[in-house]
Amino acid sequence: MKNTALLVMDVQEGIVPRVPDADYLPRLARAVGGARDAGVPVIHVVIGFRPGHPEKSDRNKAFAALPPGAFTPDDPGAAVHADVAPRPGESIVTKKRVSAFAGSDLELVLRSGEIDHLVLTGIATSGVVLSTLRQAADLDYRLTVLADGCADVDxxxxxxxTEKVFPRQADVVTVDEWVKSLA
Structure with missing residues (x-):
């Protein structure tokens, strides 16, 4: 899949415990493994802040509620979950808001790699996946969402x-369907 990248978004040690599906990480690891085997770049997108959270606004309801020190370099919860940890050479993009594009250099990484097709996974479906899909669609990326490679508390x-909104702007498939398509 030339010009394609798999985005693994917000799959961080401090976020994964919110996922109610015990099979989520093994499924996501299959997607990551399939991408690696097929030579599809894996880009890890994480939420991260400087010590003291100077990027955080009290007007932002979601981020204003973060405890001091959350998702800073000293927070073990900020690390990509060990089950899908980045390998040497894989990009880690740090974002400052919900969308993977907000406050990050993701678009520069994608353009430099001549990527025009994004395969989206992550936590939460109603957060980073939705926001990234909407922004990526407006930026004219081709999009695929791995429905069971996304998770939400609801x-x-x-x-x-995944059934009604995303199909308007993306192909929506399962991890297994996508991995098979790589062969």
């Missing part, structure tokens, strides 16, 4: 997004 919200 299964009904996940279902509505």
């Amino acid at each position: 299964p009904e919200v996940h279902r509505v997004l």
Whole structure:
């Protein structure tokens, strides 16, 4: 899949415990392994802040609620989860808001790699996946969402997004379907 990258978004030690599906990480690891085997770049997108959170605004309801020190370089919860940890040479993009593009150099990384097709995974479907999909669509990227490679604390919200909203702007498939398509 030339010009394609797999985005693994917000799959961090401090976020993964919120996922109610015990099979989520093994499924996501299959997607990451399939991408690596097929030579598809894996880009890890993480939420991260400087010590003291100078990027955080009290007007931002979601981020204002973060405890001091959360998702800073000293926070072990900021690390990419060990089950899908980056390998040498894989990009780690740090974002400052919900979308993978907000406050990050993701677009520069994608352009430099001549990537025009994004395969989206991550936590949460209603957060980083939705926001990134909307922005990427407006930037004219081709999009695929791995429905079971995304997770949300609310299964009904996940279902509505993956079955009704995302198909308007992306192909929506399962991890297994996507991995098979790489062969």
